[in-house]
Amino acid sequence: MTVNNAIEVSHLTKKFNDKIAVNDISFDVKQGEVFGLLGPNGAGKTTTLRMITTLLKSSSGTVKIFGHDTASEGKLARSMFGLTGQYASVDEDISARENLMIFSRLNGLSRMESKKRTEELLEEFSLVNSADKSLKDFSGGMRRRLDLAVSLITRPALIFLDEPTTGLDPRTRTQMWDTIRNLVKQGSTIVLTTQYLDEADQLADRVAVIDHGKLVKIGTPQELKQQIGGTDLSFTVRDKSQVNSATRLVEDKLKTASRLTGQRLSTNLSDIGQLATLLTAFQQNKISISDLTVQEPSLDDVFMNLTVGKN
Template identity: 90%
Template sequence: MTLNNAIEVSHLTKKFNDKTAVDDISFNVKQGEVFGLLGPNGAGKTTTLRMITTLLKSTSGTVKIFGHDTASEGKLARSMFGLTGQYASVDEDISARENLMIFSRLNGLSRADSKKRTEELLEEFSLVNSADKSLKDFSGGMRRRLDLAVSLITRPALIFLDEPTTGLDPRTRTQMWDTIRKLVAQGSTIVLTTQYLDEADQLADRIAVIDHGKLVKIGTPSELKQQIGGTNLSFTVSDNQQVDSTVKLVTDKLGATVHLAGQRLSTNLAGVDQLSKLLATLQQDKISITDLTVQEPSLDDVFMNLTVGKN
């Protein structure tokens, strides 16, 4: 066990009859980071999460939570994390306050401690004004906040969030992002599965991309973006007579392939520092350009590049 690892996944595999859903996956999650699991539907990310959280028995491989093997020390490992699923596990027929009280008692808190923890969580998740309303009157965002509050009753150091903002409106999604950032600032480690690439880009320190049950890439959002081709530069040459000489100049200066559409050039930069040198050269050669755009690759580009058509 490396001291700064919250999770160690080693050669994790899950087979359902003759179908391999998760195929020999290994990775570590560091303490205090947000770790994103990305993949298309059916890629194996939810199966991976269920094995890590002991909801599903693996065919082979091991998982350690803060150094404790989930197979041989399951109860101890489970006591160290909270899990929030895609669908709220709370009781529809009672209030938020009653739900939090019941789950607090189920987690072993005394009646007095349960009451205290319930008040803290209602405050923390902005549910005080709705605490005694029936859950049937809750919006999707309020329901999701309550579900997250329930998973945090025991103040776990590790939190699993399985698609926490699915189906929420943009404003409520942003509120959930703020809540997740606050948890990290307080020292929590978070494992996040999401179908929203902007969410992973906003929140995750590192991302594992899973496809067809295999781990195809792991790295920071910036590293993953750089691996698929760097920064894209495009501009229009004002004078049609200078297009050919500009293509030659850009090719010589950057050593990169130039794509031409009429008078518009596009190419890739190995680094943004190349841009200032190129612009200085164009100015020196009295080549006028317009509509300059510099675009970093997005996680959408990464996702498409790594997962589409790789059957």
């Protein structure tokens, strides 16, 4: 066990009859990071998460949580993390305060400790004003915040978030992002599955892309973006008579092909430093351009590149 690792997944495999849902996956999650699990529907990411959190028995392979094997030390490993899913596991017929009190007692807190922890969580998740309302009157965002609050009753060092913002409006999603960032600031390690690539880009320190049950790529969002190609550059050549000269300069200076639509040229930069070289060449040749845009590849591009059409 490496001291800095919260999770160590080694050769994890899950078979359902003849179907291999997760195929020999290995990765580590460092303490204090947000680790994103990305993949198309049916790729195996939720099955992987369920095995790591002991909700599903693996066919083979091992998982360690802070050095404790989930197979031989399951109870101890489970005590070290909190898990929240897409749908709240709380009781709809009672209030947020009552739910938090019940789950606090179930987690072994005394009545006084439960009351104190409930008040802290209601405050932390902006639920004080709605604390005594029936959950039937809660919005999706309030339900999601309560579900997360329940999973944090014991202040776990490791938190699993399975698609925590699915179905939320943009404003509530942003609030959840802020909540997740605050948890990291307080020292939590977070494993996040999400179908929103911008969410992984915003929150994750590293991302594992899973497809057809296999781990196809792992790295920081920036590393993954760089691996699929450079930065997109496009601009308009103001004088139509200079388009051919501009095209030749682009291909000479950047050693790459360009795409022309009317007077608008597009190309790729392998290094952002190439932009200054190109602009200097345009200036020396008195070529005037406008509407220059520089676009970094997104995680959407990475996702499409790694998963679409792969067998």
